[in-house]
Amino acid sequence: MDKNFVLDEFQSTVSELLIYNRSILDTLAKVQETSAKLHWSVIKSVTRCGCIEIKASKTDIPSEATLADLKQILDSHVKGELCESCREYIGKSVGRLLFYTTAVCNLLDLNIYDILLNEQKQMKMLGYYNLA
Numbered sequence: 256m257d258k259n260f261v262l263d264e265f266q267s268t269v270s271e272l273l274i275y276n277r278s279i280l281d282t283l284a285k286v287q288e289t290s291a292k293l294h295w296s297v298i299k300s301v302t303r304c305g306c307i308e309i310k311a312s313k314t315d316i317p318s319e320a321t322l323a324d325l326k327q328i329l330d331s332h333v334k335g336e337l338c339e340s341c342r343e344y345i346g347k348s349v350g351r352l353l354f355y356t357t358a359v360c361n362l363l364d365l366n367i368y369d370i371l372l373n374e375q376k377q378m379k380m381l382g383y384y385n386l387a
């Protein structure tokens with residue numbers, strides 16, 4: 256299945272299903288709420304399930320390190336792997352966040368496929384400097 260078709264179909268389905276929270280204000284609030292739930296679900300994988308741990312400490316970055324070196328130097332601080340249950344729950348949380356993010360796009364007449372395409376083009380053009 257063509258990725259463009261999948262994204263357009265997803266955006267169209269979100270448009271059809273968004274009955275409540277049709278106000279941009281409500282939808283923006285739902286983006287924040289679902290983002291907070293995603294954070295909560297990752298935290299619960301650590302504190303309730305225990306399938307992953309977060310181990311963080313100060314990272315010393317050598318003064319001669321380049322941006323490309325940082326990928327090797329910097330750590331995700333995540334240890335372990337998500338269990339099946341947490342993977343499913345976090346995946347659902349990401350899905351809800353994508354739903355309301357797409358709903359914001361719909362309300363502002365923005366095409367999610369075009370946005371992703373432009374973002375990818377920007378990333379390829381600017382490389383590591385894109386996110387600085």
Ligand SMILES: [Zn+2]
Nearest residue numbers: 304306338341
């Ligand atoms: Zn787990």
